[in-house]
Amino acid sequence: MADEPLAHVLRAALPWRDGPVLTECGKLPDAGMPVLTVTEFAAKVKREGKQRSALLTCMTCWSTAATRQGVSWGADPVGVMAREVGWARTLMPGVIRDDPTARLFRDELLAIAELISRHREEFDGLVAEIAVTPRLGDRRRQGKRRAG
Numbered sequence: 001m002a003d004e005p006l007a008h009v010l011r012a013a014l015p016w017r018d019g020p021v022l023t024e025c026g027k028l029p030d031a032g033m034p035v036l037t038v039t040e041f042a043a044k045v046k047r048e049g050k051q052r053s054a055l056l057t058c059m060t061c062w063s064t065a066a067t068r069q070g071v072s073w074g075a076d077p078v079g080v081m082a083r084e085v086g087w088a089r090t091l092m093p094g095v096i097r098d099d100p101t102a103r104l105f106r107d108e109l110l111a112i113a114e115l116i117s118r119h120r121e122e123f124d125g126l127v128a129e130i131a132v133t134p135r136l137g138d139r140r141r142q143g144k145r146r147a148g
């Protein structure tokens with residue numbers, strides 16, 4: 001058990017990004033690195049409990065992933081974006097982290113805005129379509145409001 005390498009937890013993937021996903025602690029996974037998806041991590045914590053699951057998991061990955069259990073783009077696009085924004089920003093307004101992935105994220109946001117401006121009607125149509133599609137989180141909140 002002591003020789004077992006610590007497992008890292010993969011960040012929730014941005015749906016438009018091809019290529020490797022960083023771990024919560026900012027590592028690029030290599031072939032020898034044990035990694036867990038957010039879903040696998042949540043199952044591990046449920047199966048082993050908090051203390052035991054933390055033993056063989058990178059502490060930064062564990063603490064970051066434990067506060068975001070189950071986050072995926074499909075379930076929580078706002079949470080996934082908040083995670084990326086929080087990671088890429090520095091405390092200085094307008095200044096991003098000196099890191100290729102932070103620069104990539106900024107460039108992706110600029111490209112998304114440019115794509116939308118080139119396809120405005122299609123974008124507005126999709127937003128209107130999505131707005132009338134019931135989402136699990138919305139129903140849960142509405143249920144709580146009615147109950148409370």
Ligand SMILES: [Zn+2]
Nearest residue numbers: 008025058061
């Ligand atoms: Zn890690």
